[in-house]
Amino acid sequence: MHDEPTTAPRVVLFSRDGCHLCADARALVAAEAALAGTTWREVDVDRDTEPGRDLGELSELVPVVEVDGVRQGYWRIESARLRRALAAR
Template sequence: MTIAHADDARVVVYSRPGCHLCETAEDSVAEICAETGDTWARVDITTDEDLTSRFTEQVPVTFVDGSQHDFWRVDPVRLKRALARSRG
């Protein structure tokens, strides 16, 4: 599992503590990134007022290469496809 700083990661999961959907999404992202060799990061929205306001009940929210990809659930096939496509 490669966890990077959010600014350096290909995949970023915005989440909050105690969120079971967030834990599931983070596990999926970690597994997929381990397979693909891509980096990922977790960002706790509760540490930032703007993020809390922006994402409120949508967490987890997944970004790939800086663009929003999913929220609530991670579709492994779709995420793998996005990571492969972004590589060129």
């Protein structure tokens, strides 16, 4: 995971333990964020909290990836879509 304390991460991966699709998404997000030179973080929908957000809505969709607060995909994350979203800024 790559977080910089002075900058809010552009990419958020919502996941849970024991999720094989989450492991695939984690590797993809890490690679694409590194290529884009941007930050990302992971939120466990079963253990973590997000201020002002109900993570229960994401429970059946994990993994879920958001870029700049906009959902970019869930279940099977597409690298091309994530790359386009990261380039759009």
